[in-house]
Amino acid sequence: MHDVVIVGAGPVGLFLACELGLAGCSVLVLEREPEPGSPWRAEPLGMRGLSAxxxxxxxxxxxxxxxxTASGVHDDPGADADTDEPSPPRTAGHFAGITLDPAKVDVAALxxxxxxxxPEGVVTHLEAVEAVLAERASKLGVDIRRGVTVSAIAQDEESVVAQAGEHEYAARWLVGCDGGRSTVRGLAGFAFVGTEPQFTGYTLHATIADPExxxxxxxxxxxxxxxxxxxEGHIxxxxxxxxxxDRSQPPTRDHLQTVLRRVSGTDVTLSAIHLASTFTDRAMQTTTYRAGRVLLAGDAAHIHSPLAGRGSTPASATP
Ligand SMILES: Cc1cc2nc3c(=O)[nH]c(=O)nc-3n(C[C@H](O)[C@H](O)[C@H](O)COP(=O)(O)OP(=O)(O)OC[C@H]3O[C@@H](n4cnc5c(N)ncnc54)[C@H](O)[C@@H]3O)c2cc1C
Known part of the structure; x- marks a missing residue:
């Protein structure tokens, strides 16, 4: 039996696995996707700005x-732990699409x-974040198993068991780090409350007939x-x-074109859609982060629009 089973090898599950491995716990990470990386996690669709x-x-x-290095950034004065030289701010991010001027952000006041x-901010992508964390987790003795979808959990006073297909994985504790549509959250009966969505965001890879x-x-x-x-073609x-x-169905080419025309005020034409995903400004949080031997972290516990803030920061900064 492991000390901790973590469901989900996203940035939060992997960062938590590293911290627990460092503390000497035996950790098993179960991840649904059979392979690390996908177009949604690589550049450009997986691009993420990390806050300070x-x-x-x-x-x-x-x-x-x-x-x-994994993010392709080579000018990294702040990356050397042996120097005390302050590095110049490169990016201070945005709030609601309004770019923050790094000169006006006083991190000393935090x-x-x-x-x-x-540095105060880094632009990277999920694939790089997860590759770096997975490598460190493995070095710390964490067992990462991919292609394992957790579909049921059972717990008593001593332990908790995650079920995936025919297989059962027992641990003293289980942490659901399985993202905004968390299965663990529902299985363990966490209440998820907040505000309903009012607008929609889209990311897509398309063939654009007239990108100019x-x-x-x-x-x-x-x-x-x-x-x-x-x-090319990434919007x-x-x-x-x-x-x-209505996120229960994938967005069609017609819908995406209508939205892009309305938002851009142009008559641009999308000839074909290769990849498309939607997100909303739903802002939700569980009323507690623990139910018996089951805990939640990251998007499984709290979601908000990426327009308002950087979702991985509350997770990786507070493992
Ligand atoms: C368009 C967009 C832009 C964003 N931009 C930024 C940004 O610039 N900066 C920033 O900090 N954040 C940003 N975010 C938010 C950020 O991506 C998330 O907050 C972060 O990825 C959450 O990490 P996580 O590990 O909690 O969940 P996820 O990254 O969703 O990972 C969950 C993992 O769990 C796995 N999983 C799910 N269900 C199961 C199951 N049943 N069994 C096993 N495994 C399972 C999934 O395959 C996945 O690997 C953005 C989000 C979006 C949508």
Whole structure:
């Protein structure tokens, strides 16, 4: 029997696995996807900006340099733990799409931030984050098993058992790090409360017949915003006027084109959709993080729109 079973090998499950491994616990991570990485986790669709507290967490564990390398960032003055030289801020992120001016962000005023040369923000992608964390977890003796979908759990006063197909995995504790649509959350009966969605965001990879009609980079418009990413055919958009999309069905080409035309104010044409995903501004949190021997962390415990803040920060910064 393991000390802890973690369900989900996303950034939160893997960071937690590293911390528990470091503390000498025996840890088993069960992950649904058979292989690490996918177009949703690689650049450009998996691109993520990490805030100061997340970068700090990677720095403190000696993982910032590997993360920057895996992210393709080579100018990393803050990655060397032997120097006390402060590094210049590179990006301060955004709030609701409004870019924050790094010159106006005084990190020294943040009461819980330890002084360090780590940069205030890093742009990376989920595949890089997970690769760095998985490598460290394995070195710390964590057992990561992929292609295992947890579909049931049972617990008593001594232990908890996760079930995946024919297999059962027993541990003293189980932590659901299985994302915003967490199975563990439902199985363990956590209440998930908050505000219902009012708008929808989209990320897509499409063949665009006339891409020159869209401005490169980030464009704010009267009904939302869109981002034409440098990689061909990759678009992000926020549709403030369309309400919440019914996420039980995939968005069609017609729907995506209608939204993109409304948001961009152009008559741009999407010839084909290769990948598309939606998210909303639902803001929800469980009323407790523990139910008996089952705990939740990361998006399984709290979700909010990526337009409002960086979701992985509350997770990786507070493992
Ligand atoms: C468009 C968009 C942009 C974003 N941008 C940013 C950003 O710039 N900065 C930032 O910090 N955050 C951002 N976020 C949020 C960030 O991606 C999440 O907060 C973060 O990925 C949460 O990590 P997690 O490990 O909790 O969950 P996830 O990353 O969702 O990982 C959960 C894992 O659990 C696995 N799993 C699910 N169910 C099961 C099961 N039953 N059994 C076994 N395994 C299972 C999944 O396969 C997955 O690997 C963004 C989110 C979106 C949608």
């Amino acid at each position: 507290a997340s970068v700090e967490a990677f720095y403190r564990r000696g993982m910032l340099h590997p993360l920057l 009461p819980f931030r330890l002084p360090s040369p780590a 009609k869209l401005r490169p980079g980030f464009t704010l418009t009267p009904s939302g915003m869109y981002i034409r990413m440098p990689a 992000g958009m926020m549709d403030f006027d369309g309400g919440a999309f």
